[in-house]
Amino acid sequence: MLLKEAAGWNQTEEDWRRLLRLQPDGCFGLECDGRLAATTTALIYDKRLAWIGMVLTLPEFRGRGFARRLMEHALSYLEAAGVQWIKLDATDMGAPLYRSLGFETESVIERWAGTPPEFASVSVSRYVPLPALDERAFGADRSALLADLARTAAACIGDQAFAMGRPGSNAPYFGPCVSKDEDAVSSLVNWFRGLYPGQCLFWDVPLENKAAVDLARRLGFRPVRRVERMARAGVRGAPPIQTDSASAFAVAGFEYG
Ligand SMILES: CC(C)(COP(=O)(O)OP(=O)(O)OC[C@H]1O[C@@H](n2cnc3c(N)ncnc32)[C@H](O)[C@@H]1OP(=O)(O)O)[C@@H](O)C(=O)NCCC(=O)NCCS
Numbered sequence: 742m743l744l745k746e747a748a749g750w751n752q753t754e755e756d757w758r759r760l761l762r763l764q765p766d767g768c769f770g771l772e773c774d775g776r777l778a779a780t781t782t783a784l785i786y787d788k789r790l791a792w793i794g795m796v797l798t799l800p801e802f803r804g805r806g807f808a809r810r811l812m813e814h815a816l817s818y819l820e821a822a823g824v825q826w827i828k829l830d831a832t833d834m835g836a837p838l839y840r841s842l843g844f845e846t847e848s849v850i851e852r853w854a855g856t857p858p859e860f861a862s863v864s865v866s867r868y869v870p871l872p873a874l875d876e877r878a879f880g881a882d883r884s885a886l887l888a889d890l891a892r893t894a895a896a897c898i899g900d901q902a903f904a905m906g907r908p909g910s911n912a913p914y915f916g917p918c919v920s921k922d923e924d925a926v927s928s929l930v931n932w933f934r935g936l937y938p939g940q941c942l943f944w945d946v947p948l949e950n951k952a953a954v955d956l957a958r959r960l961g962f963r964p965v966r967r968v969e970r971m972a973r974a975g976v977r978g979a980p981p982i983q984t985d986s987a988s989a990f991a992v993a994g995f996e997y998g
Contacts, residue, residue: 744797751911752996764784767782767783767818767820768782781797781808789881828847830970830995847971850948852947856941863924866897868905878989898925901920920990930944950986950990952989
């Protein structure tokens with residue numbers, strides 16, 4: 742928590758615990774002088790895709806090559822597992838390191854913050870997993886992550902759309918959200934707003950999805966930070982991952998994709 746607080750990030754203890762639950766052997770730390778100085782997590786979704794996250798070095802230990810060593814360790818772990826593609830969401834501070842390790846930018850995600858007013862919308866239904874809808878949008882099977890996130894807060898609009906949300910250290914977090922249409926997303930935002938009335942919410946918006954950008958703006962959200970989504974092949978000649986950017990309205994988190 743000290744590491745992520747030094748970076749001002751939004752994760753809670755539960756977010757760390759979730760990563761440790763989902764990939765206990767993929768969460769790496771580097772100790773120096775008896776202290777945890779740096780971390781990196783590698784979450785394997787399926788043979789096609791793994792996600793790198795929580796790349797953090799305490800400020801007093803930066804510039805000593807710790808992040809590079811942990812990244813190289815995580816990449817060896819993923820290569821040994823034979824994962825075809827490795828992706829991550831890079832801050833400006835992290836991007837030069839990833840570029841030097843062969844990652845290339847594929848899109849941009851912006852964090853938008855806002856306190857939407859209550860508005861009329863259709864009511865949401867109880868959450869049921871929609872694995873085919875999610876896999877088409879994301880490009881890999883992340884059902885284990887979704888099952889874990891769903892324990893906190895999740896809702897559906899029929900079999901057309903779903904959204905999840907969770908608390909954050911700085912603001913409640915809306916996402917992931919996958920939907921075939923924009924109206925369902927506004928109802929899901931209204932549902933999540935109702936769980937945290939009057940509070941500022943975070944929503945990580947993929948800029949490729951113009952409908953998501955327009956909707957976030959209309960609901961009073963504004964961009965506050967930006968990351969580059971980067972990818973690197975883990976296996977030479979691996980077929981590219983197909984995603985459906987038109988149905989991805991909110992990512993699951995920079996540490997998850
Ligand atoms: C990004 C971060 C993890 C780097 O940690 P670090 O342990 O200092 O990184 P390293 O010493 O291993 O440096 C790795 C590379 O990063 C780059 N880098 C690190 N600090 C840099 C700086 N202040 N300015 C420019 N480049 C920098 C360099 O390219 C360096 O490459 P080199 O090995 O050829 O010198 C650390 O600054 C941090 O925790 N930042 C806040 C959280 C964050 O943004 N994390 C990245 C999430 S995507």
